[in-house]
Amino acid sequence: MIVPLQAKSVIPISKSDSTPLSRQIYTGLRTAILNGVYRAGERLPSTRTLADQLSVSRTIVVIAFEQLLAEGFVKGQGGSGTFVSEHLGEVRTMHKRKPARLRLSRFGQSAMEVSDNVHYPPLPQQRLRYDFAYSRSNTDAFPFETWRRILIRKLREAPVRELDYGASAGSSSLRVAIVDHLRRSRGVACDASQVIIVNGSQQALDLTTRVLLNPGDRVVIENPHYQGTREIFAVAGATIYPVGVDSDGLMTSALPKRARLAVVTPSHQFPTGAILPLSRRLALLDWAKRADAVIVEDDYDGEFRYEGQPVEPLQSLDTEERVVYVGTFSRTVFPSLRLGYLIAPKSLVSAFVAAKWLCDRHSATLEQETLAEFIRSGAYERHLRRARRMLAERRAELLSCLKENLGNTMEISGENAGLHLVIWPKARVSEKGVITKAAAHDVRIYGVSQYFKGKALRPGFLLGYARLTRREIREGIKRLGEIECFKDTRQ
Amino acid sequence: MIVPLQAKSVIPISKSDSTPLSRQIYTGLRTAILNGVYRAGERLPSTRTLADQLSVSRTIVVIAFEQLLAEGFVKGQGGSGTFVSEHLGEVRTMHKRKPARLRLSRFGQSAMEVSDNVHYPPLPQQRLRYDFAYSRSNTDAFPFETWRRILIRKLREAPVRELDYGASAGSSSLRVAIVDHLRRSRGVACDASQVIIVNGSQQALDLTTRVLLNPGDRVVIENPHYQGTREIFAVAGATIYPVGVDSDGLMTSALPKRARLAVVTPSHQFPTGAILPLSRRLALLDWAKRADAVIVEDDYDGEFRYEGQPVEPLQSLDTEERVVYVGTFSRTVFPSLRLGYLIAPKSLVSAFVAAKWLCDRHSATLEQETLAEFIRSGAYERHLRRARRMLAERRAELLSCLKENLGNTMEISGENAGLHLVIWPKARVSEKGVITKAAAHDVRIYGVSQYFKGKALRPGFLLGYARLTRREIREGIKRLGEIECFKDTRQ
Numbered sequence: 001m002i003v004p005l006q007a008k009s010v011i012p013i014s015k016s017d018s019t020p021l022s023r024q025i026y027t028g029l030r031t032a033i034l035n036g037v038y039r040a041g042e043r044l045p046s047t048r049t050l051a052d053q054l055s056v057s058r059t060i061v062v063i064a065f066e067q068l069l070a071e072g073f074v075k076g077q078g079g080s081g082t083f084v085s086e087h088l089g090e091v092r093t094m095h096k097r098k099p100a101r102l103r104l105s106r107f108g109q110s111a112m113e114v115s116d117n118v119h120y121p122p123l124p125q126q127r128l129r130y131d132f133a134y135s136r137s138n139t140d141a142f143p144f145e146t147w148r149r150i151l152i153r154k155l156r157e158a159p160v161r162e163l164d165y166g167a168s169a170g171s172s173s174l175r176v177a178i179v180d181h182l183r184r185s186r187g188v189a190c191d192a193s194q195v196i197i198v199n200g201s202q203q204a205l206d207l208t209t210r211v212l213l214n215p216g217d218r219v220v221i222e223n224p225h226y227q228g229t230r231e232i233f234a235v236a237g238a239t240i241y242p243v244g245v246d247s248d249g250l251m252t253s254a255l256p257k258r259a260r261l262a263v264v265t266p267s268h269q270f271p272t273g274a275i276l277p278l279s280r281r282l283a284l285l286d287w288a289k290r291a292d293a294v295i296v297e298d299d300y301d302g303e304f305r306y307e308g309q310p311v312e313p314l315q316s317l318d319t320e321e322r323v324v325y326v327g328t329f330s331r332t333v334f335p336s337l338r339l340g341y342l343i344a345p346k347s348l349v350s351a352f353v354a355a356k357w358l359c360d361r362h363s364a365t366l367e368q369e370t371l372a373e374f375i376r377s378g379a380y381e382r383h384l385r386r387a388r389r390m391l392a393e394r395r396a397e398l399l400s401c402l403k404e405n406l407g408n409t410m411e412i413s414g415e416n417a418g419l420h421l422v423i424w425p426k427a428r429v430s431e432k433g434v435i436t437k438a439a440a441h442d443v444r445i446y447g448v449s450q451y452f453k454g455k456a457l458r459p460g461f462l463l464g465y466a467r468l469t470r471r472e473i474r475e476g477i478k479r480l481g482e483i484e485c486f487k488d489t490r491q
Numbered sequence: 492m493i494v495p496l497q498a499k500s501v502i503p504i505s506k507s508d509s510t511p512l513s514r515q516i517y518t519g520l521r522t523a524i525l526n527g528v529y530r531a532g533e534r535l536p537s538t539r540t541l542a543d544q545l546s547v548s549r550t551i552v553v554i555a556f557e558q559l560l561a562e563g564f565v566k567g568q569g570g571s572g573t574f575v576s577e578h579l580g581e582v583r584t585m586h587k588r589k590p591a592r593l594r595l596s597r598f599g600q601s602a603m604e605v606s607d608n609v610h611y612p613p614l615p616q617q618r619l620r621y622d623f624a625y626s627r628s629n630t631d632a633f634p635f636e637t638w639r640r641i642l643i644r645k646l647r648e649a650p651v652r653e654l655d656y657g658a659s660a661g662s663s664s665l666r667v668a669i670v671d672h673l674r675r676s677r678g679v680a681c682d683a684s685q686v687i688i689v690n691g692s693q694q695a696l697d698l699t700t701r702v703l704l705n706p707g708d709r710v711v712i713e714n715p716h717y718q719g720t721r722e723i724f725a726v727a728g729a730t731i732y733p734v735g736v737d738s739d740g741l742m743t744s745a746l747p748k749r750a751r752l753a754v755v756t757p758s759h760q761f762p763t764g765a766i767l768p769l770s771r772r773l774a775l776l777d778w779a780k781r782a783d784a785v786i787v788e789d790d791y792d793g794e795f796r797y798e799g800q801p802v803e804p805l806q807s808l809d810t811e812e813r814v815v816y817v818g819t820f821s822r823t824v825f826p827s828l829r830l831g832y833l834i835a836p837k838s839l840v841s842a843f844v845a846a847k848w849l850c851d852r853h854s855a856t857l858e859q860e861t862l863a864e865f866i867r868s869g870a871y872e873r874h875l876r877r878a879r880r881m882l883a884e885r886r887a888e889l890l891s892c893l894k895e896n897l898g899n900t901m902e903i904s905g906e907n908a909g910l911h912l913v914i915w916p917k918a919r920v921s922e923k924g925v926i927t928k929a930a931a932h933d934v935r936i937y938g939v940s941q942y943f944k945g946k947a948l949r950p951g952f953l954l955g956y957a958r959l960t961r962r963e964i965r966e967g968i969k970r971l972g973e974i975e976c977f978k979d980t981r982q
């Protein structure tokens with residue numbers, strides 16, 4: 001059946017569009033074919049007719065036809081014209097169908113549930129003047145000029161091999177720099193071959209689920225805990241076993257008889273800030289032996305400790321090679337760098353490297369080389385010393401302001417390390433209520449209850465101090481002291 | 492029981508070491524305690540005795556003791572000295588035990604098997620002068636100065652928020668730039684909300700396994716195929732169903748009745764280079780509907796096509812939203828950048844974004860912003876045009892040299908797109924044998940049989956031409972023609 005063009009809808013073209021006209025015509029005809037405007041076996045209008053109707057040169061239409069021919073949408077039949085291919089018969093009906101409902105995997109389904117609770121991209125929040133945000137590094141202390149200089153040098157120097165695929169475990173220069181730094185700063189004793197560079201500590205946790213966890217395996221987590229930790233293990237199919245936390249951190253006496261993994265934050269428990277004492281560290285390692293468990297030590301802000309030297313990590317107390325040590329540069333350099341590392345027991349190194357290879361080959365090379373030089377040159381340790389000094393001042397200011405303004409209306413935990421502390425009001429309050437009242441005073445504080453699995457033991461508030469000046473801290477806490485539950489009645 | 496220091500091993504210290512002496516002494520004493528040299532309840536030598544014996548100031552020893560006290564290894568008892576803590580009783584025996592044998596997950600075990608076959612870090616190979624490497628972009632065409640200029644500008648401009656965590660789906664500037672580019676260059680029609688930025692196409696495949704695959708699910712792959720594709724799906728627990736490939740690519744007539752996923756490379760089948768014709772594309776989409784399968788379209792080198800305009804991707808022919816389109820910048824920018832993307836059907840976007848959030852939060856921001864500007868400014872498309880021109884010249888040279896030197900001793904496939912082609916000798920040869928002979932002529936070529944699951948249909952060799960000059964191509968192929976099986980007997 002031959003239908004003249006006039007009977008069909010005109011192809012929409014726009015001469016001001018940046019898409020070439022031939023492409024617009026091609027797309028229009030293709031859509032018309034797929035929509036069944038032209039059916040299988042049907043003849044298309046001639047190039048001349050079409051060119052006339054669209055007021056374009058015939059060459060342009062010919063190019064569009066050639067593309068349709070090349071792709072098999074149409075075929076030419078000698079002098080008799082151009083016809084829609086026969087095998088397109090079923091396409092038309094297909095084209096009008098609605099999107100298919102696709103089944104998700106169990107992981108995918110769980111991930112969707114998580115995604116309801118998780119802010120991605122971060123929800124735009126009203127900006128408050130005194131924001132005690134806690135998962136933030138103090139970018140004002142970071143030597144950006146030094147960082148830029150090194151990055152630009154690395155960029156200029158980069159030989160072709162640094163543009164090609166790199167080693168899955170990471171750049172050897174960075175792995176060596178990390179080992180040297182950790183030995184000096186944290187007493188972690190390991191070989192560069194045990195270091196695997198990852199895209200932040202979240203990937204270290206994810207790789208751990210891949211390498212060690214079968215669905216249904218029991219995973220001990222601290223309660224409260226960082227929700228990102230629980231989420232990745234839960235979504236990967238773990239049976240989560242929460243163990244309570246007191247002022248000394250994880251209550252090792254409450255550990256279960258058996259577990260596959262325990263994920264802990266001994267240097268500064270998240271969120272309470274408790275520092276796990278040696279006796280519990282040893283008890284935990286001893287438990288791991290009896291339970292045949294692997295311990296994941298998330299040392300997320302272990303570089304910042306204000307009294308005494310840093311506590312020895314589990315990794316260096318471990319004599320059975322049961323500890324996977326996880327570190328990140330998100331709090332010491334900046335988060336968008338997306339670099340962290342894990343130190344695997346020797347027996348797990350190959351499996352972790354293979355998992356990294358399978359997941360994404362390796363982390364970006366330029367960032368790795370820049371960070372390696374930043375550490376090797378001493379700039380990283382100078383920065384840490386400076387950041388520690390600044391943080392110590394801010395922490396001192398915060399503690400003194402809390403004492404002065406909130407007095408004995410609350411207790412404090414977690415002040416001896418990290419970038420935040422927690423205040424626990426003595427009065428019975430609603431977390432939400434206090435947060436709302438604080439916001440009315442232009443102050444943002446963060447509730448701890450979101451970090452509990454199950455009901456929180458008591459209301460509490462995280463106060464980060466890395467991004468506020470001493471003056472801002474002073475004013476923020478003064479305002480906080482005006483909220484009913486924090487009014488010091490002794491005075 | 493009190494044992495004087497003299498009876499115990501002396502603590503090893505080195506005054507030339509960069510570790511502070513107090514730290515060395517602390518570590519030495521701690522090791523002695525953990526090794527049981529000092530037992531629970533035992534008294535340590537006095538700080539004075541130790542200072543004398545080690546020839547250091549007493550203050551240094553006192554600092555070490557204070558650290559041991561702070562960490563609970565020892566306790567002071569008024570004036571009577573410093574004693575090893577009682578709760579260390581069990582530590583000694585623990586310390587001498589051998590590393591534990593740790594169990595891997597099923598994923599971990601499979602990953603280990605893969606890791607035997609995979610080169611990480613890449614095995615150092617003897618450098619050959621004429622290396623027809625194929626998974627390489629042509630870095631000599633890349634405008635590094637432009638790239639550097641943009642990167643440095645982005646580095647200087649970066650506001651604090653770009654140092655903080657970014658959106659899991661990726662920077663919106665990059666997502667928009669990719670959509671615009673793909674619409675112009677590949678006819679892919681999608682919304683920026685469907686684009687998810689990943690660390691190279693391997694992560695796109697990994698996220699696909701997470702979001703869509705349950706263990707035991709059937710996954711169709713082309714045979715032969717890129718082994719990285721098979722590996723991640725197999726290790727994730729898929730039942731791999733290989734479907735053969737002929738000169739038109741995937742043989743859609745051999746597709747199974749049911750499958751969860753099909754992973755295909757329609758624009759330039761890897762490794763054969765076949766371009767899937769429209770009729771098979773439609774048949775594949777139709778099959779997906781009947782089988783209720785999702786199609787993963789890996790468009791790894793779809794930007795490079797030498798005859799006609801690029802073929803329409805499955806993504807734009809898909810009317811049921813069953814196609815996950817995967818793209819990478821490894822071949823158009825450079826691999827160590829670690830950036831790629833996937834375009835998800837709308838119904839899967841949330842699950843993919845949540846999976847990315849769980850796996851590693853997001854990809855590095857600076858690289859994303861740089862790439863966005865590189866694309867937006869037009870530099871990317873100028874680079875692609877230049878690269879296509881250069882590649883077209885090299886390809887023409889290669890084809891003419893093959894004809895001239897190898898004549899009708901072989902067949903060629905895959906020459907119409909991408910960065911490599913395949914030659915298939917007509918004589919019965921051993922792949923290994925030919926590769927070894929070529930190496931003796933300083934020429935490196937690559938066998939196809941490694942990409943087959945099961946036995947290869949016939950021997951063949953991949954020849955990449957992105958990194959060789961026309962002169963090198965000419966000389967390399969001339970030398971190849973000197974190998975017995977390629978000697979053109981017509982002449």
